[in-house]
Amino acid sequence: MIVRFNGKAPRLAPTAFVHPLAYVCGEVTLADHVTVMPFASIRGEFAAITIGPYSNVQDNASVHADPDEPIVIGARVAIGHNAVFHGRRCGDHTLIGMGAVVVQGCEVGSWCLVGAGAVLPQGMQVPDRSLVLGVPASVRPLTEAQAARLEHNGQRYVALGAQYRAGAAWVLE
Ligand SMILES: CC(C)(COP(=O)(O)OP(=O)(O)OC[C@H]1O[C@@H](n2cnc3c(N)ncnc32)[C@H](O)[C@@H]1OP(=O)(O)O)[C@@H](O)C(=O)NCCC(=O)NCCS
Structure with missing residues (x-):
């Protein structure tokens, strides 16, 4: 729902895909090949939200901007199922794991891996190439092997979004 x-009104690039059961509202810009899955909510009523190319927002994830706190999410970012992103910025190639909570004022660098269930407290600054785990989250450098996993971050969702746009999903009942 747009x-x-x-x-x-939200501005969607021609190749962005928003599932009909997702909610995208207000000052939201989705770049090319962004995929937004069912029950995800991206709400830019108070301030702008920009999501860069090839990024995805998975089922039940929420992205919401407070007044005067615009959100910029980079390219090839994956926001996992049930995650909440209320921070200011997320750099390119970063994975926000399932159920992670990124609280107001947080800035997450590029090529970061935020583990499932991590809670990033208000205003946390995460340098590029970090592994972020736990409640409250602690930060350590990402290993080369972990960084390699982020190389094709979100690629499957780009293909999935394209399939949805092409009509692969068919409602049976
Ligand atoms: C963090 C993660 C990437 C694992 O990284 P890894 O390099 O394979 O790490 P390992 O599984 O070898 O675990 C390393 C350590 O981190 C701990 N750990 C792993 N995942 C963790 C998490 N989500 N929270 C807290 N600790 C975690 C392990 O217990 C282990 O601890 P130890 O060193 O004390 O034994 C993975 O657990 C994760 O959270 N992935 C998120 C996936 C996701 O949500 N994708 C989006 C939807 S598709």
């Missing part, structure tokens, strides 16, 4: 709010 919703205009107070005259501000």
